[in-house]
Amino acid sequence: MTVPLQNRIRVFRAEHRMSQSDLAKAIGVSRKTISTIEVGRFVPSTVIALKIARYFKVSVEEIFSLAEPT
Amino acid sequence: MEQQYKRAEIRDAINSLLAFGALPYAALLLLDAFEAGFGATDTIQTLGWIAKACLAIVVLVCVVMIVRKWRAGGTRAEAAEIESYSTSLLFRSATVSWGLTLVILAIMDNRYRSLLEVMGVPFSRTGDVTAALMLIVFSLAYFGSTFLSNRAEARAARL
Numbered sequence: 077m078t079v080p081l082q083n084r085i086r087v088f089r090a091e092h093r094m095s096q097s098d099l100a101k102a103i104g105v106s107r108k109t110i111s112t113i114e115v116g117r118f119v120p121s122t123v124i125a126l127k128i129a130r131y132f133k134v135s136v137e138e139i140f141s142l143a144e145p146t
Numbered sequence: 147m148e149q150q151y152k153r154a155e156i157r158d159a160i161n162s163l164l165a166f167g168a169l170p171y172a173a174l175l176l177l178d179a180f181e182a183g184f185g186a187t188d189t190i191q192t193l194g195w196i197a198k199a200c201l202a203i204v205v206l207v208c209v210v211m212i213v214r215k216w217r218a219g220g221t222r223a224e225a226a227e228i229e230s231y232s233t234s235l236l237f238r239s240a241t242v243s244w245g246l247t248l249v250i251l252a253i254m255d256n257r258y259r260s261l262l263e264v265m266g267v268p269f270s271r272t273g274d275v276t277a278a279l280m281l282i283v284f285s286l287a288y289f290g291s292t293f294l295s296n297r298a299e300a301r302a303a304r305l
Contacts, residue, residue: 086302104150105230106158108295112231115298121229 080143085114088132088139103127149219156215158232160208165236165288167204172281173197175274183266235291243284247276 089099100107105124112118129136174197181190251258267275
């Protein structure tokens with residue numbers, strides 16, 4: 077059973093007035109990696125997820141969540 | 147992190163170059179196989195030179211990128227730590243091309259050899275054609291997925 081990973085990176089970026097490139101620079105990955113995570117095409121590793129959460133000073137669960145199975 | 151970002155961007159560009167470079171290399175393998183069957187016709191030679199020129203440009207740009215990545219600093223351990231969508235896509239495309247080629251070969255079985263004979267490719271060049279098939283599938287899988295992700299990003303940007 078595949079459960080899609082939802083994320084709120086876009087919301088957090090908007091709150092911090094950041095572009096995808098800004099976030100990519102902040103955590104040391106490429107812009108494409110951030111954009112594909114945002115649209116759900118790339119499931120990030122635990123390390124990237126933790127880096128993003130640490131950058132926004134929130135828990136991983138506040139950014140990433142599993143979609144309810146339908 | 148700025149340096150790591152630069153290296154990640156360069157690595158993405160190198161990955162795309164590798165996927166693109168697979169196409170002229172596949173063309174060279176196919177042209178070699180056809181040359182063995184049909185002889186060195188003008189068309190085959192012209193296409194061969196175009197493929198070689200494309201491959202040379204890809205290799206040259208790749209070398210420049212590798213030097214830039216090396217100049218961006220950082221240790222090998224840090225470089226290995228960088229994760230990216232592009233790298234995962236490259237590995238996935240390699241897996242797809244390997245699997246699909248095996249499936250095609252298994253399905254076609256003896257017909258593969260007959261098909262090559264019809265196309266004028268000698269049996270000794272079967273390996274070249276198979277490798278070319280794998281490279282083409284690899285490249286198409288990479289750029290196909292990149293196209294789909296670009297489309298998804300554009301759709302998300304419109305929302």
